[in-house]
């Protein structure tokens with residue numbers, strides 16, 4: 128997962144009435160909760176790991192991945208629930224906005240409340256009451272971010288937690304063991320993600336280390352993971368395309384159920400990130416899911432889908448919601464703004480979410496200023512609905528065969544309202 132560097136917009140946001148021509152065609156905006164395979168009891172259940180590409184357009188594709196907790200239609204945005212909760216949302220609400228997979232973090236859950244306790248409680252799905260798929264990050268990214276509190280060697284990493292300073296060791300084996308106890312549907316291997324500004328020697332050493340750890344994880348997965356628990360490898364290499372391709376070649380033959388691109392959105396220039404996705408994603412195995420970790424903005428998601436990426440996650444819709452920033456089809460809106468004080472309209476007149484159907488901007492601004500916890504819940508619900516719709520537009524268009532038109536429409540929204548910063 129990535130640091131969220133988005134700042135709260137302070138400049139006036141264009142009002143919806145100023146840009147009716149950019150309102151997406153209703154036909155391009157399927158309700159993300161409708162038509163998801165998880166809601167279709169007539170589907171023939173397939174073995175976890177089954178991955179069917181259903182439609183393509185250039186490098187972009189729509190597919191279906193089966194997990195032990197049902198099917199996932201891709202492209203798919205995955206909300207982040209680090210501690211086993213997407214902050215403020217209950218599982219029914221997540222299902223209602225169209226969430227198919229949520230992320231947990233094995234570093235956090237291993238230390239709080241502890242993977243053994245989660246296992247004793249019946250696994251993470253039962254513990255948190257979530258019926259659909261769960262992907263867990265290995266926790267390596269968090270440990271490598273503990274500057275001064277970790278020491279890397281060739282077999283693993285010693286670290287002190289940010290919780291209580293206690294000493295622990297993380298290895299390719301330990302991260303799989305913890306994710307096995309949590310009962311994750313999709314487990315991520317331990318990788319070494321260097322900082323975005325790492326020099327070439329550091330980046331190359333991190334790739335070599337990740338390759339060794341990937342080989343170890345591939346050899347251990349059948350011993351440690353339960354049948355039906357999927358395991359994804361992680362390709363590193365920063366924005367060095369030759370290094371990325373070499374690492375992909377090293378990992379592609381290993382028996383992973385999918386491959387991820389790690390080490391993106393970690394401070395590199397946005398054009399370099401897009402160029403890396405566009406160059407590398409199409410080279411990843413076609414018959415397995417492709418996941419870019421820790422992205423992103425609406426523009427990031429469009430770039431990823433165009434490159435042939437199937438899955439992505441980001442804290443942006445949930446974190447920004449709690450900071451009063453709401454995503455709409457007409458740009459970001461900071462609900463703290465004085466102009467919303469007596470505004471009776473919904474956050475986004477074209478949005479079908481529960482928040483927009485029931486509550487006004489004036490009420491949401493009041494809740495936010497009064498620090499009512501209901502604000503965070505309603506704002507998160509709206510932002511997740513927006514992100515799921517954004518991707519559902521592309522998924523639906525791929526399946527219908529008019530991806531280029533849909534991508535152009537979303538690109539028009541990005542150009543006007545969500546320019547890369």
Ligand SMILES: [Zn+2]
Pocket residue numbers: 474475478479480481482483484509512
């Ligand atoms: Zn809404």
